């Protein structure tokens with residue numbers, strides 16, 4: 157086997173697909189019963205729930221995800237193309253339109269049409285236009301060699317070089333410069349958008365990454381037909397059609413160097429490969445590959461990012477259609493209180509399966525996922541009773557907050573279940589149940605992110621603990637860089 161990929165989440169499967177499509181023989185070793193990881197699904201009583209990601213970001217033709225599908229010969233995704241979603245702030249409702257013209261009018265109407273607000277939005281618009289384009293053209297970070305500098309100058313464009321001055325800036329810094337640090341409603345909206353996309357706060361989020369996160373919906377969000385279940389069925393079917401091998405229930409316990417490359421020990425036997433791609437969180441690499449140089453090199457990154465971890469809680473509801481009737485948007489973001497820290501329901505995201513999507517829910521029903529962030533420390537050390545109590549209390553809290561949008565939600569639920577950091581730890585083996593990679597700051601993002609080629613020849617890292625971070629769009633971009641790197645390496649060294 158030429159390449160073994162450890163982990164069948166989006167980053168691993170996307171990398172495997174690209175390599176397989178380029179003519180290499182690949183095998184994906186996945187611990188769970190099916191591919192997907194944090195962008196996966198689970199099925200219960202005729203419903204299929206998305207366990208984490210509900211929307212694919214920038215998967216339209218020409219987008220970062222669109223490029224992935226195109227590169228491997230897949231058709232564009234089919235599903236509900238979200239026209240945007242609604243943000244429910246404590247004192248107002250803002251429609252986050254996908255359409256640029258509508259969004260530009262809405263943001264001035266909602267937060268103020270004055271010089272300060274116009275200046276702030278102008279800056280975000282400029283950064284997002286330039287760096288979305290650069291992402292779609294395969295910008296490489298962190299910069300490791302002169303070739304990366306030339307590549308990045310080309311994809312960003314020389315005339316945009318002055319924007320490099322924002323590399324050490326934060327979203328909070330930009331707000332202050334525009335005199336908007338006291339605009340509670342704007343800060344509230346930005347906080348939610350940043351927490352969901354770069355896992356950071358307004359004052360710590362790197363400005364360029366933050367601008368991309370805040371404008372993500374403009375890049376296009378799609379909920380696939382059949383949700384993530386539908387997506388994975390198509391993607392895995394295509395991979396297998398190309399001759400790729402996906403081995404499930406094959407948790408990798410150890411990776412060592414061998415004469416012909418790497419010896420990978422799994423629950424289902426040993427696999428040999430010339431190259432290995434670790435598509436699992438960085439701390440997992442350190443655990444399963446103690447003898448490889450990559451583990452020593454990763455140590456400082458893993459220690460640095462320990463304080464930047466975070467978890468998620470998701471409520472899964474299978475409900476009669478009538479409980480989610482009467483709204484034109486299927487996705488909503490809610491903030492309860494401006495002065496309380498985010499997470500544990502204070503901010504949350506509601507995603508409802510599309511009408512007529514009978515893979516996600518039986519006819520006449522809908523699958524509803526409500527997610528929020530949570531601090532991992534609040535879930536460690538609990539005994540079984542304390543854990544059950546906390547899980548129940550948070551599940552009920554999230555549903556009660558969701559009543560702002562859907563007053564009868566959950567009254568006649570066919571399914572009510574709650575996923576916690578323990579759930580993620582059990583089903584995706586994420587260390588400590590931490591999801592979404594590190595909270596991004598100017599200390600660990602971009603040039604300071606974990607490089608994909610840290611392991612040296614034959615060893616590659618991909619996934620949401622490496623650059624550019626969390627999300628389906630980030631995994632799609634990282635898979636491109638890793639696949640290109642492997643093909644270059646193969647061209648040079650065989």
Ligand SMILES: Cc1cc2nc3c(=O)[nH]c(=O)nc-3n(C[C@H](O)[C@H](O)[C@H](O)COP(=O)(O)OP(=O)(O)OC[C@H]3O[C@@H](n4cnc5c(N)ncnc54)[C@H](O)[C@@H]3O)c2cc1C
Pocket residue numbers: 162163164165166167168185186187188191192193194195207208209210211212213406407408409435436437440444468469470527528583584585586591592593618619620621625626627628629631
């Ligand atoms: C609640 C929530 C909502 C989200 N919403 C969105 C959204 O709407 N849109 C979006 O773009 N992103 C969203 N995200 C982020 C996105 O889901 C993740 O960033 C992305 O799926 C991470 O993919 P990955 O491949 O890096 O990691 P993972 O998904 O964790 O994949 C790693 C895989 O490796 C497997 N594995 C682990 N250890 C081993 C081992 N030892 N041997 C073999 N296999 C192993 C795991 O089972 C898993 O399948 C959300 C995340 C969460 C938690």
